[in-house]
Amino acid sequence: xxxxxxxxxxxxxxxxxxxxxxxxxxxxxxxxxxxxxxxxxxxxxxxxxxxxxxxxxxxxxxxxxxxxxxxxxxxxxxxxxxxxxxxxxxxxxxxxxxxxxxxxxxxxxxxxxxxxxxxxxxxxxxxxxxxxxxxxxxxxxxxxxxxxxxxxxxxxxxxxxxxxxxxxxxxxxxxxxxxxxxxxxxxxxxxxxxxxxxxxxxxxxxxxxxxxxxxxxxxxxxxxxxxxxxxxxxxxxxxxxxxxxxxxxxxxxxxxxxxxxxxxxxxxxxxxxxxxxxxxxxxxxxxxxxxxxxxxxxxxxxxxxxxxxxxxxxxxxxxxxxxxxxxxxxxxxxxxxxxxxxxxxxxxxxxxxxxxxxxxxxxxxxxxxxxxxxxxxxxxxxxx
Amino acid sequence: xxxxxxxxxxxxxxxxxxxxxxxxxxxxxxxxxxxxxxxxxxxxxxxxxxxxxxxxxxxxxxxxxxxxxxxxxxxxxxxxxxxxxxxxxxxxxxxxxxxxxxxxxxxxxxxxxxxxxxxxxxxxxxxxxxxxxxxxxxxxxxxxxxxxxxxxxxxxxxxxxxxxxxxxxxxxxxxxxxxxxxxxxxxxxxxxxxxxxxxxxxxxxxxxxxxxxxxxxxxxxxxxxxxxxxxxxxxxxxxxxxxxxxxxxxxxxxxxxxxxxxxxxxxxxxxxxxxxxxxxxxxxxxxxxxxxxxxxxxxxxxxxxxxxxxxxxxxxxxxxx
Amino acid sequence: xxxxxxxxxxxxxxxxxxxxxxxxxxxxxxxxxxxxxxxxxxxxxxxxxxxxxxxxxxxxxxxxxxxxxxxxxxxxxxxxxxxxxxxxxxxxxxxxxxxxxxxxxxxxxxxxxxxxxxxxxxxxxxxxxxxxxxxxxxxxxxxxxxxxxxxxxxxxxxxxxxxxxxxxxxxxxxxxxxxxxxxxxxxxxxxxxxxxxxxxxxxxxxxxxxxxxxxxxxxxxxxxxxxxxxxxxxxxxxxxxxxxxxxxxxxxxxxxxxxxxxxxxxxxxxxxx
Numbered sequence: 001x002x003x004x005x006x007x008x009x010x011x012x013x014x015x016x017x018x019x020x021x022x023x024x025x026x027x028x029x030x031x032x033x034x035x036x037x038x039x040x041x042x043x044x045x046x047x048x049x050x051x052x053x054x055x056x057x058x059x060x061x062x063x064x065x066x067x068x069x070x071x072x073x074x075x076x077x078x079x080x081x082x083x084x085x086x087x088x089x090x091x092x093x094x095x096x097x098x099x100x101x102x103x104x105x106x107x108x109x110x111x112x113x114x115x116x117x118x119x120x121x122x123x124x125x126x127x128x129x130x131x132x133x134x135x136x137x138x139x140x141x142x143x144x145x146x147x148x149x150x151x152x153x154x155x156x157x158x159x160x161x162x163x164x165x166x167x168x169x170x171x172x173x174x175x176x177x178x179x180x181x182x183x184x185x186x187x188x189x190x191x192x193x194x195x196x197x198x199x200x201x202x203x204x205x206x207x208x209x210x211x212x213x214x215x216x217x218x219x220x221x222x223x224x225x226x227x228x229x230x231x232x233x234x235x236x237x238x239x240x241x242x243x244x245x246x247x248x249x250x251x252x253x254x255x256x257x258x259x260x261x262x263x264x265x266x267x268x269x270x271x272x273x274x275x276x277x278x279x280x281x282x283x284x285x286x287x288x289x290x291x292x293x294x295x296x297x298x299x300x301x302x303x304x305x306x307x308x309x310x311x312x313x314x315x316x317x318x319x320x321x322x323x324x325x326x327x328x329x330x331x332x333x334x335x336x337x338x339x340x341x342x343x344x345x346x347x348x349x350x351x352x353x354x355x356x357x358x359x360x361x362x363x364x365x366x367x368x369x370x371x372x373x374x375x376x377x378x379x380x381x382x383x384x
Numbered sequence: 385x386x387x388x389x390x391x392x393x394x395x396x397x398x399x400x401x402x403x404x405x406x407x408x409x410x411x412x413x414x415x416x417x418x419x420x421x422x423x424x425x426x427x428x429x430x431x432x433x434x435x436x437x438x439x440x441x442x443x444x445x446x447x448x449x450x451x452x453x454x455x456x457x458x459x460x461x462x463x464x465x466x467x468x469x470x471x472x473x474x475x476x477x478x479x480x481x482x483x484x485x486x487x488x489x490x491x492x493x494x495x496x497x498x499x500x501x502x503x504x505x506x507x508x509x510x511x512x513x514x515x516x517x518x519x520x521x522x523x524x525x526x527x528x529x530x531x532x533x534x535x536x537x538x539x540x541x542x543x544x545x546x547x548x549x550x551x552x553x554x555x556x557x558x559x560x561x562x563x564x565x566x567x568x569x570x571x572x573x574x575x576x577x578x579x580x581x582x583x584x585x586x587x588x589x590x591x592x593x594x595x596x597x598x599x600x601x602x603x604x605x606x607x608x609x610x611x612x613x614x615x616x617x618x619x620x621x622x623x624x625x626x627x628x629x630x631x632x633x634x635x636x637x638x639x640x641x642x643x644x645x646x647x648x649x650x651x652x653x654x655x656x657x658x659x660x661x662x663x664x665x666x667x668x669x670x671x672x673x674x675x676x677x678x679x680x681x682x683x684x685x686x687x688x689x690x691x692x693x694x695x696x697x698x699x700x701x702x703x704x705x
Numbered sequence: 706x707x708x709x710x711x712x713x714x715x716x717x718x719x720x721x722x723x724x725x726x727x728x729x730x731x732x733x734x735x736x737x738x739x740x741x742x743x744x745x746x747x748x749x750x751x752x753x754x755x756x757x758x759x760x761x762x763x764x765x766x767x768x769x770x771x772x773x774x775x776x777x778x779x780x781x782x783x784x785x786x787x788x789x790x791x792x793x794x795x796x797x798x799x800x801x802x803x804x805x806x807x808x809x810x811x812x813x814x815x816x817x818x819x820x821x822x823x824x825x826x827x828x829x830x831x832x833x834x835x836x837x838x839x840x841x842x843x844x845x846x847x848x849x850x851x852x853x854x855x856x857x858x859x860x861x862x863x864x865x866x867x868x869x870x871x872x873x874x875x876x877x878x879x880x881x882x883x884x885x886x887x888x889x890x891x892x893x894x895x896x897x898x899x900x901x902x903x904x905x906x907x908x909x910x911x912x913x914x915x916x917x918x919x920x921x922x923x924x925x926x927x928x929x930x931x932x933x934x935x936x937x938x939x940x941x942x943x944x945x946x947x948x949x950x951x952x953x954x955x956x957x958x959x960x961x962x963x964x965x966x967x968x969x970x971x972x973x974x975x976x977x978x
Contacts, residue, residue, distance in 0.1 A: 073868055093871045094880075106869035110887050119883075120873030154970040171873070406878060411795055411804070414788035414848065418807040421845040425822035428829050442828050503721035506714035518718065520957065525725050527949045530906045531923050532942045535930050536728030539735075546731070579725065629813060637815020639909050644930065654817045661821065661913075671825070674818050681815075689809040692853075 013223065014238075015048035023082070024049040024207055025070060025175060030079035032065055032231075039065045041231040042079070047224075052201050052208045054218040056254075057228035063211045066228075067177050070209065071100045084174060094123070099173040103180045105164040107152040113163050114139070114148040120171045138166040141200070158189050169204070176201075178210040182217055194220045215255045219243065227251050243303075248384045252301045259307065259349050261300045265292050265381065273381050274320075275300050279347035285320040287377045302379030304352035307372050309339050309364060314373050322373040325349065327366050339364065341372055426678075433671035434464035444667050468672035477651075478673070482680065484651040488567065488642075489635040492574035496582045496631050497624065499575055504586035504623075505616075508593070519587065526580050534573055534644050541569050541645070565647035573641040574631075582627035589623025590616070622695070629688040633681055653677055729946060736939035753936040754944075760937055766925040767941070770905060773836065773921065777843035778900035784844065785851025785896055792852065793859040811849040819846055820913030827914065834916030842914045843904040850903060851896035858892030 015021035025047040032040040039062045047053045055063035068074040069081050072093030081088045088096060099120070108116050117138050121131045139145045142162035152160055161181065168176055181197070182190045198221050201208045212218050218225045219239040226236045227250070235247045246252035249260060261284075263277030268290055275284040277300060284300055292298065314322045325341035328348060339351045349372055355362075364370060435444040446460040472478050507518045525533065540546045541564040548560035563569050593616065601611040639654035646652065653673065661670040736754070740747035757763065788808055791798075811819065823842040824834075832838060862885065870880035886893075908923040915924065926938055 071872060073871075092876075093868070094874045094876050098872075100869070100872045102865050102869055104863070104865055106863070106865040108866060108869075108884055119870070119875075123874035123879070150974070151970075153967060154974045156974050159974070167873070407795060410787050411791040411798060414784050414791065414852075415800070415804055415807075417784055417848070418788075418804070418845070421823070421826070421841060422807050422811065425826035428825045429818075429822045432825055448829075499721070499724075502713070502717035506716075506718035506721070509711075509714050510718065520953065521722055522725065524950070524953060525729060527902050527953070528729060528946045529923065529926070529942055531908050531926055531930075532732060532938070533728050535926070535938075536732050538930075539731065540728065576724070576728070579721075583721075633813035634815050637817050639815075639817050640927075654815060657817045657821065658909075667825070670821060674821050677815065678818060681813075685810055685813060686806075688813055689806055692809050692812075693805055 013050070015051070016046075016224065021048055022085075023047070024051070024084060025209070026080075026082040027066070027069075028080045028082065030066075030069065030076045030081065032062070032069070032074060033077045039231050040076075043231065043233060045226060045233060045236070047207065047209065049207055050205055052198065052210070052221055052223045054222035054225045055209070055211045055228060056213070056215060056218040056225050058213055058254075060230075061228040062231040063228050064179065067100075067179060067209060067211045070175065071098055071177055072096050097171075097174040098177060099168040099171055099175075100177040100179065101164050101168040101181055103183060105152075105160050107160055107163055107167075109152050112149050112151055113144060113155070116152070116163055117167045117170050120167065124171065134170055138170050141169070142166045157184060158193075161185065161193070165200075169200075169206075172204075173206070175207045175209060178208060180212055180214075181210065182212075182214070190217070197221055219255070227254060245380055246301065246382065249299055249301070249382055252380075252382060257304050257350065257352070259302050259304060261347065261349075263298065263300060265290075265294055265296045265298050267294050268292055272376075275381055279343060279345045279349075280323040281343075281345060282318060282323050283320045284379070285376050286379055286381050288381055290381055290383070292381075292383055296383060299382045300379055301382055302374055304338060304350040305336075305354075306378035307349065307351040307374050309341070309351040309353060310371050310373070311364060311368065312371065314371055319373075321376060322371060323349070324369065324371055327364060327368045327370055330366065337362065339370075341370060429671045429674055431464075432668055433468055433675045434466065435668045435671075436463075436465070436467070437666050437668050442667070443665055468668050469676070471669070472672055472676060478656065481651040481653045481656045482676065485636050485653040485677075486680065488570060488574075488650075488652060489632050489638075492571050492578070492635050493628050493632040495571055495575050496578055497628065500579055500582035500586060500627065501624075503579075504583045504590055507583070507587050508590035515591070519584070522580050522583055522587075530577060531640060534577060534641055537569070537573055537576065538564065538644060541572070564645065565650075567646065567650055569645035569647075570642050570650055570652075573645040574635050574638065577641060578631045578635060581630040585626035585630065586620060586623040589620045589626075593619050625691065626695075629684060629691070633684050633688065636681060637677055732939050733943045733946065736936055736943040738936060738939075753940040756935075757937045757940045757944075762920075763922075763925060763937060763941065766920050766922045769836065769919055770922040773840050773843060773911075773919075774901050774904035777840045777847055777904045778897050780840075781844045781847035781900040782851050782893060782897045785848040785900070786855050786893055788848060788852040789855035789859055792856050808849050808852050811846045812853065814846075816907070816909035817913075820910040823910065824913040834914060835919045836916075838914045838916060839911050839919055839921065842910050843900075843907065846910070847900035847903050850899050851893075854896040854899060855889065855892050858889045862889060 023046040025045075027043055027045040030040055030043045031038065043062075043066070045066075055066060057063050065074055069076055070083070070088070072088070072091060072095075075089060083096070083098065108119065111119065114135050117135045118131050121134055126134070135148070136145070139148055142165055144159060144162055144166065147155065147159065147163075152163070155163065161184070165181075178197075182193055185193060194217065197208070210218070210221065219242075222239060224236060224238055225242050227234045227242065229250055235242060235251045237245070242251060243255055246255065246258075252258045252260065261277045261279045263275055263279070263284075266274040266276045266283070268274075271287060271289055273286045273288050273290050273292075275286060275298065277284060286300070313324075323343055325343045327339055328342040329340040331338040331340070334355070336352050336354050339353065341349050341351060343349060351372055431448070432444055435446060437443060438445040446463045448457065448460050503522075507515060507522075510518060538545075542548075543560045543562060543564070545564070547563070548557075551557045552560065563572070597615055597619075598611050601615055602608075606614070637654045637657075638652060639658055642650050642652040642655050643658075646655075657670055657673045657677070660666050660673060664670075737749050737751065738746055739750040739752070788804075792805060792808065795801075820842070823838075823845070827834060827838050827841075866888070867880050867885055870884045871877065875883060906923065907921075908927055911921045911924055912927075915921070922941070926941075929935070929938060
């Protein structure tokens, strides 16, 4: 896989590229079995300090189990989990410097907001005055100072979530675990909270580990994402790399929308892969370093927004990466339009165009004969 | 009591030891109590049922003295015999009493079901906000003395009692009915006392039922009566079964109701056991009667236990990956 | 969801409740009857209430009964709660089948069998019969009812609350005492009240396990029923019914008020969100 940096990086934060960086959370050959069922299979993973790391995958892929192993609610059947150099195996959850924000928030219904936040501090036998100060600090952090004496049932969903967050941060843990924290929120609130979370994480300088099945959420908040499938990690990379350079059809399909064309590799030479697909008929060229041989079965993946659509033929003779088709369906989403184009082979290719002008009548409509083109570095060939 | 599920070999020693002792205690205390005060007494009943009556204190032989040594123990065990059981099976009065008890309990259970089902059904179909109040009203009599309420029926059912007065004043009957001291009074008494035990499980089952199923049936052309038999009743069956267990098993051994409301020819094994113990002072026979009663009921009891455990789903929770 | 309040349903419920309450109403009415005959109304009088409070043996029996009920209910609640925890949280431990058998069997066991077996046990171990033997017997069968009630609540308890407590640094015992127990307390209290009632009401088991000086109210009532009852019994029962009803009404008003307050608070919170 190409080690070339892809896309603009938000900050110069990339400890995974630094060979001298020490692992902060490490899973070493971890296996977890429940009876006959293997939830996690020989998994190894390194997370660095101050990372916002996301475990992404569908339900049942093992991401929650992995997180619970860091919290201490599950012990690995085989293998070890390390935190800041210490082996966590056998250490119960109440002795780990790790705190978790539960999906259901798990606020103690019989205690006030202040009581909830103070609970963990009381277990540490902190002096009363210090507890009060820390609670005030946390309340201010999540902007709930006026709600200190309310009980959870007297709060709205968004407020409860902030109490859960404050409570899990009160002890200044080394790692904060977030279990699908935004699942219960509506879209608007979710977007606001996503940015609040990243802000908070950077401000406090903590390591966050988030578990989610929502790929948009993972892409928005995470420094790195691990995409999981059936107890194994399929790819670990930054959001940009995951999106632009997925290493498999699974990852390509899981994140965002994708066009997948089946075919075989015609040649691999000088950093350019020639790909042939029955779907298009016309040749495809991709700028990519690929470890494969001619004749290998493979797929060509390209994001719909990278596919241009036009009425005019792209030129004579026909360049590679172009194909003719008929507009089969158009999905108008307001900000973008998705054109479903039917190729002569019967395959459908999607092209997404931003609606850059306010034109109600667009030049391309149903049943039009159109040409689809894309650049040589827009797509990627996948061998698995 | 830990939330973690420690797998073999991965727990640190001190944690396992401390967690172990606390968990162990939680199980051990009630376990030991029940073994001592529930299981052991049964074993003693069995032991005495194998003994003979004696004019002594206690009124049976042999008396097992654990401190007298193994030989004395063996000698005592050799004195055990099944004579009492043989006597029981050859005694037509007792056989009739067992049969009669099962029969009366069976009929009563059926009656309780017939009376209780419409009540539970009405409660389940009542407006939502009244339902808790209705449940409360059904439970309330339970909190007042059971004995007294049965006793009140004496006043109602006797020849000069209220029921006869009421019916005669309406002109429905000319002569007062003899209900008290017959099996019928016992049926009424059992239905009255055990009604909440049938109504509440039935209500719980009916209340859980998805009403839209009936709407779907109506939409497909099924008349109300047919919908009831083919949809509502089958779905309420768990409640019916639970209620029947809760009525039949204890009713078989009932004492108070047949004693206060029944007649001298109302044969119920609970009364027989009582008089055998208190009046005749024949403890071995009384014990044998109890053991046989238990044997008769052991199948329903075990079935009840299995059902109840399954319902509660109390056997741990499946781990979520 | 349309609940069809048909006339059949209304009639069934009304008749059913009337059937349940008829004897109770009669008892109350006749406690105020001038005459001692249950069948003849001879005018309103409170004389039976007066003579009740002068009836030493009846009052003594009532006192014994209350003491037995209170002690047995409290101990039964502790044991029953432990049993419920064992059933719900401890999965498949060895001997579980026997354990749950011993919990569920007493729920349906005929009283005569339980009473007989307990008495024979007390004699075999040489325990003098009296207050404590009745109490021990009551504890044994009440704890099973408490276990069932508490178990039903524990099964639906949200374990993530306890996990959160562990995560925040509380060891398992503390997590249970500080978080789980307060939340399931209503079920524990309901269990206590159930155990209290069962003990208050019990005739058969008390008769088997009683001793000198430990006559309970049901036993007293039973013996007077055989001999012919004075309406003092009615008066005693009416008082009991009055107390229970008052307690129930108070409890339901209390919960209603809390429910209204809670709804108001939730609405307020939703507006301010």
